Amino acid sequence: MAFKEIDLNMGPQHPSTHGVLRLKLAVDNEVVLRVEPVIGYLHRGMEKLWESLTYTQVVPLTDRLDYIASLSNNLGYVLAAEKLAGIDVPRRARWIRIVLVELQRLASHLAWLGFMANDIGAMSVLLYGFEARETVLDLFEEYCGARLTIHGIRIGGVPRDIDAAFAVRVRKVLDGIPKWLGDIRALLDENRIWKQRTVGVGRIDAADAVAYGLTGPSLRASGVDWDMRKALPYSSYDEFDFEVPLGRNGDVYDRYLVRLEEINQSIRIVRQALDGLPEGEFSAKVPRVLKVAPGEVFHTIEAPKGVLGFYIKSNGTDKPERVKMKSPSFINLQSLEHMCKGNLFSDVVGILGSLDIVLGEIDK
Amino acid sequence: MTPFVADVLIPAGKIVAVILYPMVMVVVMIWLERRVVALIQGRLGPNRVGFQGIAQPVADALKLFFKEDIRQRQADAFLFNIAPILVMFSSLLAFCFVPLGEPIRIGTYTLTLWIAESPVGLLIILGLSSVSVFGVIFGGWASNSKYPLMGALRSVVQVLSYEIPLGLTVLTVAFVARSMDLVEIVRRQESAGVWYGFLMPVSFVVFWISAVAETNRAPFDLPEAESELVAGYHTEYSGMKFAFFYMAEYAHMVLVSSLVVLLFFGGWLPPLGGVKALAFLHAVPGFVWYLVKIMFFLYLYVWIRATFPRYRFDSLIRLVWKWLIPLSLLNFLAIALVRFLL
Numbered sequence: 001m002a003f004k005e006i007d008l009n010m011g012p013q014h015p016s017t018h019g020v021l022r023l024k025l026a027v028d029n030e031v032v033l034r035v036e037p038v039i040g041y042l043h044r045g046m047e048k049l050w051e052s053l054t055y056t057q058v059v060p061l062t063d064r065l066d067y068i069a070s071l072s073n074n075l076g077y078v079l080a081a082e083k084l085a086g087i088d089v090p091r092r093a094r095w096i097r098i099v100l101v102e103l104q105r106l107a108s109h110l111a112w113l114g115f116m117a118n119d120i121g122a123m124s125v126l127l128y129g130f131e132a133r134e135t136v137l138d139l140f141e142e143y144c145g146a147r148l149t150i151h152g153i154r155i156g157g158v159p160r161d162i163d164a165a166f167a168v169r170v171r172k173v174l175d176g177i178p179k180w181l182g183d184i185r186a187l188l189d190e191n192r193i194w195k196q197r198t199v200g201v202g203r204i205d206a207a208d209a210v211a212y213g214l215t216g217p218s219l220r221a222s223g224v225d226w227d228m229r230k231a232l233p234y235s236s237y238d239e240f241d242f243e244v245p246l247g248r249n250g251d252v253y254d255r256y257l258v259r260l261e262e263i264n265q266s267i268r269i270v271r272q273a274l275d276g277l278p279e280g281e282f283s284a285k286v287p288r289v290l291k292v293a294p295g296e297v298f299h300t301i302e303a304p305k306g307v308l309g310f311y312i313k314s315n316g317t318d319k320p321e322r323v324k325m326k327s328p329s330f331i332n333l334q335s336l337e338h339m340c341k342g343n344l345f346s347d348v349v350g351i352l353g354s355l356d357i358v359l360g361e362i363d364k
Numbered sequence: 365m366t367p368f369v370a371d372v373l374i375p376a377g378k379i380v381a382v383i384l385y386p387m388v389m390v391v392v393m394i395w396l397e398r399r400v401v402a403l404i405q406g407r408l409g410p411n412r413v414g415f416q417g418i419a420q421p422v423a424d425a426l427k428l429f430f431k432e433d434i435r436q437r438q439a440d441a442f443l444f445n446i447a448p449i450l451v452m453f454s455s456l457l458a459f460c461f462v463p464l465g466e467p468i469r470i471g472t473y474t475l476t477l478w479i480a481e482s483p484v485g486l487l488i489i490l491g492l493s494s495v496s497v498f499g500v501i502f503g504g505w506a507s508n509s510k511y512p513l514m515g516a517l518r519s520v521v522q523v524l525s526y527e528i529p530l531g532l533t534v535l536t537v538a539f540v541a542r543s544m545d546l547v548e549i550v551r552r553q554e555s556a557g558v559w560y561g562f563l564m565p566v567s568f569v570v571f572w573i574s575a576v577a578e579t580n581r582a583p584f585d586l587p588e589a590e591s592e593l594v595a596g597y598h599t600e601y602s603g604m605k606f607a608f609f610y611m612a613e614y615a616h617m618v619l620v621s622s623l624v625v626l627l628f629f630g631g632w633l634p635p636l637g638g639v640k641a642l643a644f645l646h647a648v649p650g651f652v653w654y655l656v657k658i659m660f661f662l663y664l665y666v667w668i669r670a671t672f673p674r675y676r677f678d679s680l681i682r683l684v685w686k687w688l689i690p691l692s693l694l695n696f697l698a699i700a701l702v703r704f705l706l
Binding site: 117120122196 | 401404405406510511514582583585594669670671672674675676677678679
């Protein structure tokens, strides 16, 4: 069956491109020769839009970047803005934020697990992952009324305090997650087909991963110990005891295992935060119209998908002069071609799934 | 019985039945699949149209019937149109050779529960089910589009590869039964007192795996892998033509399940027919046993689909050429040897 190289257009309408990504593939029979991601179908001009909004008005819009993990975007922006404005956030607020973003990381990883398993053909896992995620989203709904675009972190702190009753319900949800994970792992971990589809597929070694700027769980699956929560602790993360799971081979299977272990670590962090929640205010006093002295700042956090950074430049008014976002999905997508080259066409969807990209964040 | 009834009405009734029976089974199967997968996944599935949603497939077919029939300008009109017909036709035609039970005696007239009896019925069914591959190839090729083309290519390689172990295991059954007549094979299982599935478990397992691959079902559903090839070879089809492909796939599953039951699980025979204490099982009509067994294998299809991830193309081909074909060859030799010695 010799037939010459053909160009295959995958997306923007395709079941497994996670939104509106378009991949221009050059394939020889089923072997992938080149991959060229074409992005911008979801471009909403976010960064430019932020220049016309006040510092506080920007926060709800960050929900729409990585909509699977909106709280993490909130935190990334808010921390940068607070750093620029010199706002001191109370310790209790910082701990509540950690409860929220770690729950968000958990929800994001569960959604990713479902998407990726579905790409590889294990369609039931999609539903199992989402059902587990629902329990976490219920907590967000209870906390502030929203499930997807949550806007649960404000400049200066959080919008609401959490009480003992809420903590009890959080704990109950956390107790339920390991059972869901156990069921899913029983289906996948040692499944021969799953291993054939993931082990040794889409490999990237540590040096290449760093060179491509890969971050987040995908980087750690290659064995690079780089987690912003440990490397450059922010928002009281240095007060918590948790581990950073690392992979060895940098293949799809390791990325799968690393994320699953991160779910366990997130559960651990949330439990610690609920146990030792300090007393105090849940928000600092922030003026209604926040005017920031001229200056610029860049702050990074560890979002579920990788290192998320915000650069803000102020000109002394109540609106930022320039906001630039370093989005993890955008940068992680670069390494797709490196991972896919020489693999089969079927692997492209698996590798793309294992990278955990969100188009809202790539196109901004 | 007048000749008119015997020569005209009954054959006409049979022709209607041979179209209705697979269609009813297809409707039940589509409903079963959607409900069972939903239950496995913790959803509800269609449960509004008719009792527990049983009429949902009918409603879907009606919807597709009224859909616009789209044909791309670059598509080859003749092949594009003939492909779904070929697939549907070969599946339905094969049912003519599938017996539903022992002949029924009504007075002096013997009503046979099949349309065409042939000493090589088994071969004809296998041949017809291979014809449907042409429909897939034509459909994929004539669409003149890349995803259907890749789906069709995958389908050709996959089905041709899996027909080898399928044929070899069917041969073992024919060897032991000394017949290729499906009714005869069931009778031999009755007289032998043991179903061939228990006598030759290797044959059964190889046959079942190959049959799942042959029908393009999960985990071997690569020709229509929705996460890779959108919808595979029928991506460009719409309306009733798409419905034909869809229904033919399910009809094919019903056909394969019927074959498994006939070849390996005693067709319409009740379980443990030889045991005196269980003689009351004979009171249940054979057709009911037959249906129950078919439903079990259809359920198995759904269960497998809801559980396993999809194979990749290279491991799929490796599985058949490195494992199933050598295994079925060895199995064939062993059974031939035993049959020769006995």
